[in-house]
Amino acid sequence: MAADRGEAVDERIDVLAWGTPPAWSAGRALLLPLHYPAAARTVAGHLADDPAPWTLFWHPRLGAPPLEDLRALVASGAAEAWHGGLALGLAGLPDEHDYIHPTSPFVLDPDPEVGGTCWRLSLGAALVRTDALKAVGGLDGGFEGATGAGLELGRRLLERGAVVRHSSALVPIVGCLSEPLSERDRFLFLRRTFGRKWVVYASVRRALATRHPIRVARGLAASGRAAAAHPAIQPGLVERPPAPFDRAARVSVVLPTLGRYELLRPLLAQLGRQTVPPLEILVVDQNDPDRRDESLYAALASKGVIPIFQDVKGQWVSRNAAVQQARGDWVAFVDDDSEIEPDFIAAHLEGIARYGAELSTGASLAVVGAPVPDNYGFFRVADQWDSGNGMCRRSLFAEMGLFDEQYDRQRRGDAEFGLRVQLSGRLVVHNPNATRVHLKAAEGGLRTFGQWDGFRSKDRSGPLPVPSMLYFSATYHSRRQQREDLALGLVHALVPYHLKRRATPVQWAGFLAAELVRLPSLVRRVLTSRRLAAEMVQAGPHIPKLAL
Template sequence: MLFSFLKYLQPTHYFRLSRYNGNSIFPKVNLLPDTVNSKLTEDLNYSSALARSYDLSWQAVQCGYIGNAETYIEFDEIPVVDNYRFARKYFSSFWVLYVLIVRLLSFYNPITEVLGWWKTRKVSRSTYLETPLVYSAYDAFESELIKQSPLVTVVIPTLNRYPYLKDVLHDLEQQDYTPFEVIIIDQSTPFQSEFYVDFQLDLQVVHQTEKALWLARNSAIKMAKGDYILLFDDDSRVSKDWIREHLKGLDFFKADLSSGVSISEVGAPTPAHYAYFKISDQLDTGNVLLKKAVFEAIGLFDRQFEKQRMGDGEFGLRSYLAGYLNISHPYAKRLHLKVGSGGLRDMGSWDAFRTNSLFEPRPIPSVLYYFRRYWGHTAARWSLLRIVPLSIMPYRFKGSKPMMLLGALVSLFILPFVLFQVIKSWRLASNKLREGALVEKLKVKSEKWGVEIEFEAER
């Protein structure tokens, strides 16, 4: 990784991993176009030229560079003081202090660490989010893909949310891009077949008796006729250009996946870190369009995440590692209502790190399965140390820094219970790792030969 302190600050981030071809996500800055380099700010206060280059590469990715410049394959170590400088530029002072404490307790040279921390104390936070890269040609872009009118399959799993699903389907009726079908996997009890009668849509409805989210999505993808799959939620609202924007974004950037933005309140601004185009570091199955060919190549969703968490994150990482380009699309928005009943709330925990009792595993075992499988045991432990103490407070306080800090203090008083929860989760995750990924192959019918071909998926 560019800066070694990221193993503490972002221990299980997509971009810490190299892709299967050995390349990282970070471009060599001397190979970037002048139009990109001119928007980046070189920090001459780093003690090493290598750190200056790495910082520029970090800026390029964070500011929205999407291109094909050659990337780094290996990274050399840089001075400790430069790592502290980087941490102070892009992370809060709380997390910089956290890194210092962790490194002192890990028996790194205390003089070097304290001096590095102290010498960088006046470094200001970067304001890169205020000046992202702008793709000015996007607005006037005439998409050939849209002109070709490919069929899009919209996939919606639903569970006991008919009032909200009604609005979802009305929004789809208003779409200004019309070559699409809708597949709904309805797990509701009771199932109301008459609900679907009057919608003016190319609509297929399957009643699935087992309440299983990833089974539902996998089943719909196998049924899909479209070359593009648009994954959607049953408690969301979208504007009439939603499908068109996703397709346009794919075409403009020659991407494979388009991850849309979610907001939770009507009229709320798009969060600053999602307000511009960039390479996405996540996948939200409530608002993402992707080529069906991605599923054909790497398989369907891993059912080890059934009734748990992070199944979408795992698929996003799998596609990233395989070399597919996933863009974060600021114009493909949805309003995510996050209603208080139905959906995931009826099928398991809403939050990956919060439990309903002191005797349940923390985090949800699928989270540790995911972390350990891709980043290894050490990175998983760093992630636990960073996140678990802050997860003690209830979900409604998730955005409050004071409450998160209070949670960290509370975790010290209930440390035996927290350790019990983590050990239990680790053990259950070990069982999942021994069993292995439950990724089904996708059978595709060849138009030329009229036969079904099995594409090998990761196991």
């Protein structure tokens, strides 16, 4: 960040006010027409007319803009966009997000008083870096109201690499200044963000939920006409320049292993060739005592490889044990079925410095399963933290606690830690330069417990999904989000792991027919999972504290 590197920060801010512009000394003050389509054209003209480095959208009913607070946000360099959307009535909008990505970390809003990552931007109070606004194409002229346009802009900024955060400094008092989100704009947002297939699905669900099918149908049709008249913006990326970082950083690598010595050996060699050498490589060996290869560690002791032999098998109890023992200021995490480049550690450190992030997750390129998403190729706010490719300061565990051991031998323990960090107001960043090839070994690791992912298991008689999936959603999400996540997960799980997001309609039909035959077994497995998850919820989190 510029402030951290001692660079001069240009604090000029142009204010675009909905109505009478305020007296303003930090830049130009312009009037935005209250009719949104005209306002969008005004903004486009402003962006083409040598604007200041920052643009403030402001509603005069909020009083005078807090100039000193705005300058402090600019000087922090922590985000490309700051807004007061949660204080202005946008929390949880649009509701239909729950039907599409019910347990995405972005469906949850931070505490408005704490602030943090949040795309629900209000054009009534938003401070945006002007070059970021230009990069993503400005405001979308297809909306009829500022509420839908602000939500879409915030989401577009976030998905194209900008850090977008709610700040109580902009609007300290929670109110409801934003105009209602119209049916037309609701569905136009969903079209722009998720595509035609999902907007049709969401419209059916909304019609059933609201019992107003005619109103919903009209809104859906109007959004289709708007999308045709105003094609979606083709946004560019919001990028930051590389940042200097400490190449002498003390990094402890945490590496659990179980049943994969043939993959562990080359990975240890790759860790030994890092451009930023690790202080130590803590290998948590969970193999049975009679299957341990202690000679491997003896041969590599001079290279900083330290074994931690653990009889209890579990990925979170093992990582917690290693973090407790780590001597480094930084902790890097990698799975034992990975291949990494020589700059793996350096890339994580540079990305953390570039964004001032608390938690970093790299790009995991799987050899089987779903295709690699396009957004793996650029820096952005992470949509999930991956303990198979990640890094953070060790002190973060002192502040947040260690991993929840309720997730041992199950799924979503790393997602839970990442979400815990995000909801505390801290930044979790996806780093495209810190790559690993995830070999997805058929044996060892979580495959020892029969799992490919949370909804796909080798055991066709065990709980479905893995109970920790339901425990995770029950911990953080509403009942509706829990219900939708379970339903979508069961549908997606019809397809085998190796065909994930690749199956043809004919294959889908075959998998569905096969599952209908097994319907009684499916119901029993789901009920078993729900019972076990309820027991986990009743027991509560098992989050150890870091011993200092």
